[in-house]
Amino acid sequence: MTTSRVRTGVFRVLLEIDIGDTAPADFFAVWRRMAETAARAPGILAQSLNADTRRDGRYFVVSEWRTTEDFTAFSAGADHERLATSLKALGRTVSMTGMTQVLTSPPVSAVSEVRP
Numbered sequence: 558m559t560t561s562r563v564r565t566g567v568f569r570v571l572l573e574i575d576i577g578d579t580a581p582a583d584f585f586a587v588w589r590r591m592a593e594t595a596a597r598a599p600g601i602l603a604q605s606l607n608a609d610t611r612r613d614g615r616y617f618v619v620s621e622w623r624t625t626e627d628f629t630a631f632s633a634g635a636d637h638e639r640l641a642t643s644l645k646a647l648g649r650t651v652s653m654t655g656m657t658q659v660l661t662s663p664p665v666s667a668v669s670e671v672r673p
Contacts, residue, residue, distance in 0.1 A: 566658025567602055568625045572618040576648035579614075584647050588618070591640045595620060598634075600627025615651075625655065 576584045588606050595601050600623040609615035622628040631637055644650075 566661065568622045568628055569656045569658070570618075570620045570622070570628060571652075571654045571656065572620075573651040573653070574616045574618065574644070574648045575651050576614045576616065579647045581614075584616070584644075587640065587643045587647055588616075591637075591644060594636045594640055595631060598627070598631040600624055601631070614648075616648075625657075628655070 574584075585606070592604055592606070595604055602621040602623060604618065604620040607617040607619065609617065620628070622631075632641075
């Protein structure tokens, strides 16, 4: 079975960062500056910083953008470059993945009960 790449939702970016021996407070301060910069960018819908529950010092940044082009324009900007350099100095980017939503489902509470 193949899945088509029909875009039905936002463009999401998942950035995985390992901060190693960096103090979390130092990393959070730089991330907050990046988040404030991103919050002013055209097309940003949401962003969050998430901690790995299995590995100390590993974080995931999830950002949601209206379009791929909005994210591309933001990431090419001078403000982003300057802050990305600061983030890279504090940690090692393990991976960055761009994603488009292709399917979604309602929460269980919204699905009617199926009866025989």
